[in-house]
Amino acid sequence: MSVKKVGVSIIGGGLMGREIAAALSRWSALIDHPVVPELVGVADINPAALEWFKTVPTVEILTTDYHDLLSDPRVDVVYVAVRHDLHEQIYTDVIRSGKSLLAEKPFGIDGKAADAIMQAVNETPESFVRCSSEIPFFPGAQWAINYIQSGALGQIIEARSSFLHSSDFDQEKAINWKRQVQFCGEAGVMNDLGMHTFHVPLRLGWKPSSVYAVLQNIVPQRPDGKGGIAECDTWDNATLHLSVPHKDKSATEETFPLTVEVKRIEPGEKNTWLLEVKGTKGGVRFSTKNPKTVEVFALVDVPGVGKEQSWQRIDAGSQSVWPTVTGGIFEFGFSDSILQMWAAFLAEREGQLGGKFGPALPEEAALTHKIYAAAIASQEKQRVEKI
Numbered sequence: 001m002s003v004k005k006v007g008v009s010i011i012g013g014g015l016m017g018r019e020i021a022a023a024l025s026r027w028s029a030l031i032d033h034p035v036v037p038e039l040v041g042v043a044d045i046n047p048a049a050l051e052w053f054k055t056v057p058t059v060e061i062l063t064t065d066y067h068d069l070l071s072d073p074r075v076d077v078v079y080v081a082v083r084h085d086l087h088e089q090i091y092t093d094v095i096r097s098g099k100s101l102l103a104e105k106p107f108g109i110d111g112k113a114a115d116a117i118m119q120a121v122n123e124t125p126e127s128f129v130r131c132s133s134e135i136p137f138f139p140g141a142q143w144a145i146n147y148i149q150s151g152a153l154g155q156i157i158e159a160r161s162s163f164l165h166s167s168d169f170d171q172e173k174a175i176n177w178k179r180q181v182q183f184c185g186e187a188g189v190m191n192d193l194g195m196h197t198f199h200v201p202l203r204l205g206w207k208p209s210s211v212y213a214v215l216q217n218i219v220p221q222r223p224d225g226k227g228g229i230a231e232c233d234t235w236d237n238a239t240l241h242l243s244v245p246h247k248d249k250s251a252t253e254e255t256f257p258l259t260v261e262v263k264r265i266e267p268g269e270k271n272t273w274l275l276e277v278k279g280t281k282g283g284v285r286f287s288t289k290n291p292k293t294v295e296v297f298a299l300v301d302v303p304g305v306g307k308e309q310s311w312q313r314i315d316a317g318s319q320s321v322w323p324t325v326t327g328g329i330f331e332f333g334f335s336d337s338i339l340q341m342w343a344a345f346l347a348e349r350e351g352q353l354g355g356k357f358g359p360a361l362p363e364e365a366a367l368t369h370k371i372y373a374a375a376i377a378s379q380e381k382q383r384v385e386k387i
């Protein structure tokens with residue numbers, strides 16, 4: 001039986017462009033997927049960035065003009081990984097070309113850009129659009145999501161969702177586009193890391209109604225890489241105290257607190273995503289710091305003692321949303337999460353995801369900008385803001 005081929009292309013051959021090309025080359029690890037993607041083209045305005053892609057045997061188009069990909073019949077799907085100020089133009093061009101789009105976060109530099117992208121999404125139903133968010137595809141995160149959805153936690157008491165880096169701890173590190181408002185956006189670190197922290201809460205139906213934000217610009221200047229000093233005007237760290245209305249109408253309170261932390265300066269952390277949810281009957285937490293382990297809270301019977309409150313550890317194994325040839329007891333990593341996100345994206349595009357977890361919806365990505373705008377207003381006015 002021949003499997004349907006899907007022509008994939010990449011706009012932006014930098015850090016993430018190469019990561020996606022590498023993940024697609026491992027497609028044979030997936031079992032019984034409805035399609036096989038082939039990376040056929042790459043566009044980058046920097047010809048040097050295209051060099052690396054010459055090692056990928058399926059790539060036929062290397063161009064400095066992304067429009068070449070949008071008019072090429074070999075291309076079905078476009079993945080875009082460029083600076084945030086370029087999202088609106090390139091995403092709307094891809095969508096209006098009728099090709100499918102896997103967009104990178106934050107889905108436009110701000111709410112206005114996200115609205116323009118949403119308008120293109122709504123006007124072009126033939127273009128299948130999702131936003132990248134791969135970390136929830138770690139098996140431990142999937143375990144936690146399924147456990148929360150089962151209702152086992154009872155009434156939610158509180159939740160925490162964080163993404164923690166220390167990539168900017170070194171104050172001598174030269175500035176780059178991610179640290180400048182004009183390229184990264186006014187939301188700063190929220191634009192960089194926020195989608196990672198809101199994907200799961202929004203998918204669980206937890207739409208925050210208000211926010212109190214503490215935003216920090218800890219390092220306001222950095223070396224410009226040319227011997228001088230440049231303004232580093234983005235927020236480095238953001239702690240958001242959000243209120244989320246209970247979906248369960250029998251809950252004893254109207255809302256529960258969701259704490260979201262996105263930090264570029266969290267000493268000791270390299271790339272830690274964590275989710276922790278506690279309820280009246282149970283709890284669950286997962287962190288990529290210990291990627292094999294999910295922790296589950298329960299009341300346990302201790303012989304000779306009686307009931308005790310206990311956090312227990314479960315090894316998560318290797319299996320995520322789409323089955324793979326990897327032994328179930330083996331370890332899972334970042335590149336596996338990218339492969340799983342793509343497996344989910346392309347299966348959903350075929351209508352064959354079957355209710356399993358998929359990448360962020362355009363509406364979810366657009367909603368994050370409303371949250372960031374309210375957080376910025378909260379910081380300015382030092383008060384709780386409605387979302």
Ligand SMILES: NC(=O)c1ccc[n+]([C@@H]2O[C@H](COP(=O)([O-])OP(=O)(O)OC[C@H]3O[C@@H](n4cnc5c(N)ncnc54)[C@H](O)[C@@H]3O)[C@@H](O)[C@H]2O)c1
Pocket residue numbers: 011012013014015016017043044045046049064066080081082083084086104105106132133134191192
């Ligand atoms: N999902 C994740 O885990 C993750 C991680 C890092 C970055 N990102 C996101 O990915 C996007 C890109 O980040 P990055 O770290 O890969 O950036 P990068 O700076 O490493 O790469 C961007 C590339 O885009 C190219 N480019 C610029 N203008 C272009 C144009 N008009 N046409 C074609 N190419 C162009 C640049 O030359 C560069 O090679 C951002 O939206 C960022 O937030 C996502």
